Amino acid sequence: MKDGKRGAYLIRPKGGWGNIGLLKDIGIIPYMLYKNHNFNSVLVGYNDPIPSMPYLQTYVKGLKIEYLPDDTLETRFKYIESRAQKIDLLILYGAGEDNIPIVNFYKEVRPDGKIYLATDANLGWMDSIHFQFPEWKNFLKLIDVVGASGRETQRFLNSKWPVTVECIRNGWYNFPKVSFDNLFEQKENIILTVGRIGTDQKNNQMLLEAFAQCCDEIPDWKVRLVGGIDKKFNDYIEKYFEKNPHLKNRVIFVGQIDDKAKLNEEFRKAKIFTLTSTFEGGTPNVTSEALFAGCYMIVTDFGCEEDATAEGRCGEIVPLNDIPSLADTFKKVCNDSNKLLGGGVFAYHYAREYFDAEKIVARLYYLLYGSN
Amino acid sequence: MENGKFIFAEDDGVKHFLTDNLLVTTSDYSAISFRPFQIGGKNFFLLAEISKAVREINDESPMAMFRIITFLSVINELTQKPKIYKFLQIGTPSKFTSHLAYILKVFDVRSQLYCLTDNKTEEEFQHVSFMSMNINDLNLPNSKFDAVFFDNVNIGSLENIPREIYLSLKNFGKIFFIAHPNSIPQPFVKVSKEFKVTQNYSLMSFTLRANLKANIFAQSDNENLNRKKNQIVRSIKELSKIIYKLEFMADDERKNTLDGIISSIAQSEKIFNEIYAELNSRYTKTYFNELKEALIDYRLTDDENFKSVFYDKILERYKFVLHEMTARDDFAVEF
Structure with missing residues (x-):
């Protein structure tokens, strides 16, 4: 601890950082520790070339990034050794084998230091980890707080791993300082999805096909897809509009929105937020923002669907790739204004209770340091 | 010399003889015979020390007799397998402690006797390293000691011997009980190697071999498991006394x-994790954790609206925990 401040260092075992990530949990947690809990927060990794990071000056001012000269483990060891007395809290993302030597080395040079491990993974991957192997057991025992970003993942890991796994959700913080006044009066008949459009993981064709099936029964509804489009998805889009030319004005590919205030406007305007992912690493950041914006949620069973819908109180869960079921759900929900409003209001309050990044990090801090 | 045997100690009717390979001690009781006792290259200096030790240790009390037997047995071991020895004595130090520590150094100056005791004594014990540690909260290095001596410690029952003691023993390490056999836990008596000395006095020791270790761990595990379950149940019961008062407390x-x-x-939760593999219920741990989460949320929020939400959550999770613990086999007995 220097100048009365603790040091929180998020060290990547390989690679480095991107600008967008700064507003996701990997950036939010160190930033909140800096902002609310008197930490010097530093992200450490290797980038070549060093990318432009404008969010460092706009949204997460105060957060620092230190770039390593190369991407080797030895360099990371040297870095940890040279700053051992400053690294009071080591933050790691991913229960990958790459993190094991880093944890072991850190504990050698700072036996009194704390470690937070965000598992940041889906159930399938977690299930494949042989936690009963001694190196894994020892690794887990050295961690002070092991976090899973969704209740379902947490319960699964708690039933399996010989340590306590805490539920540390991916929260949302109002970086763009947008107003939620008169939120529900602004909303339009929009089904929104946000993410890397067209990737296998996001499985957007499920949404598009379902909408094509039910569009006649919800004639005043539109779909907006926000996010950069994967190149290989362009062929699919072309064929989709060839087959459904009447949807050209109702299915809108908005593209990537970097301005966080503008992006949030998309959430605030949408009545429904949908996610048709095949899997997610816990509760995705976009679901937090959608809940904050009072969106009714319609999601596939991607792994943390219970969290995303408050166990069905503000949303619907459909089986993965069951297009008719998704189409039926759209028909049912879009034509039920009471359900939409009731669910949206519930989502709004639910988000402030459980997805507020400041509260989440305050709990993480308490788990690490108690009331000190 | 007496009947061709070398007398190396004699005290008020108790005579200790040394033959070529056998130590024989007579007393008012009967003859004592040990396994072949070889001094080997060691000289009269050592014999004199042993003689002196036997004389000083022997105050004619039954405990003294047990100590002498143990002492001679250990020397027997030292002469047969010369190496660096680390011993741990648990219990108040006595002449036995002092002589054993000294004899150890005679064989190898790097050997050491450690003593763990609550009873402080003003007497100085040269060559003994004292460890100030609570026997209920031991922090001993793993596989360090060749032997552990329980000197006049009323162990009572098996569960009173902390697992750390076993862990601190090397493989094939020995535990010696300097005590009346009646006060030694039954499972140990059964497996102990017994040197019958007289009608009343036997050497109680055993070697911690792998299968033996496994048995002891199994028995001790069961005891530990119940004790840990009890701790968890106690914690839950304590919580019930407080939880309903929280709402009425000042901030x-x-x-x-x-x-x-x-x-x-x-x-x-930590205790839970230690015994988790032994439990049938997979949900108690989860509900316990969610109860903690609700308590932390309640502790951290200053928003009156959320306070009641989190408090309700605490009550709900507490009921889940109680239900889970009482409905499953794991904790039903402790409740």
Whole structure:
């Protein structure tokens, strides 16, 4: 601890950082520790070339990034050794084998230091980890707080791993300082999805096909897809509009929105937020923002669907790739204004209770340091 | 010399003889015979030390007799397998401790006798390293000691011997009980190697071999498991006394109380993790953790609206925990 401040260092075992990530949990947690809990927060990794990071000056001012000269483990060891007395809290993302030597080395040079491990993974991957192997057991025992970003993942890991796994959700913080006044009066008949459009993981064709099936029964509804489009998805889009030319004005590919205030406007305007992912690493950041914006949620069973819908109180869960079921759900929900409003209001309050990044990090801090 | 045997100690009717390979001690009781006792290259200096030790240790009390037997047995071991020895004595130090520590150094100056005792003594014990540690909260290095001596420690029952003692023993390490056989836990007596000395006095020791270790661990595990379950149940019962009062406490008092409760729950979670593989219920741990989460949320929020939400959550999770613990086999007995 220097100048009365603790040091929180998020060290990547390989690679480095991107600008967008700064507003996701990997950036939010160190930033909140800096902002609310008197930490010097530093992200450490290797980038070549060093990318432009404008969010460092706009949204997460105060957060620092230190770039390593190369991407080797030895360099990371040297870095940890040279700053051992400053690294009071080591933050790691991913229960990958790459993190094991880093944890072991850190504990050698700072036996009194704390470690937070965000598992940041889906159930399938977690299930494949042989936690009963001694190196894994020892690794887990050295961690002070092991976090899973969704209740379902947490319960699964708690039933399996010989340590306590805490539920540390991916929260949302109002970086763009947008107003939620008169939120529900602004909303339009929009089904929104946000993410890397067209990737296998996001499985957007499920949404598009379902909408094509039910569009006649919800004639005043539109779909907006926000996010950069994967190149290989362009062929699919072309064929989709060839087959459904009447949807050209109702299915809108908005593209990537970097301005966080503008992006949030998309959430605030949408009545429904949908996610048709095949899997997610816990509760995705976009679901937090959608809940904050009072969106009714319609999601596939991607792994943390219970969290995303408050166990069905503000949303619907459909089986993965069951297009008719998704189409039926759209028909049912879009034509039920009471359900939409009731669910949206519930989502709004639910988000402030459980997805507020400041509260989440305050709990993480308490788990690490108690009331000190 | 007496009947061709070398007398190396004699005290008020107790005579100790040394033959070529056998130490024989006579007393008012009967003959004592040990396994072949070889001094080997060691000289009269050593014999004199042994003689002196036997004389000083022997105050004619039954405990003294047990100590002499143990002492000679250990020397027997030292002469047969010369190496660096680390011993741990548990119990008040006596002449036995002092002589054993000294004899150890005679064989190898790097050998060491450690003594763990609550009873401080003004007497100086040269060559003995004292360890100030609570026997109920031991922090001993693993596989360090070649032998552990329980000197006049009323062990009572098996569960009173901390697992750390076993862990601190090397493979094939020995535990010696310097005590009346009646006060030694039954499972140990059964497996102990017994040197019948007289009608009343036997050497009680055993070697911690792998299968033996496994048996002891199994028995001790069962005891530990029940003890740990009890600790968890106690923590839950304590919580029930406080949980309903939280709402009526002043802010500062509530925060302090919550800090205490959360810390206690976190401790119970650790115990949970230690015994988790032995439990049938997979949900108790989860509900316990969610109860802690609700308590922390309640502790941290200053928003009155959320306070009631989190408090309701605490009550709900507490009921889940109680239900899970009482409905499953794991904790039903302890409740």
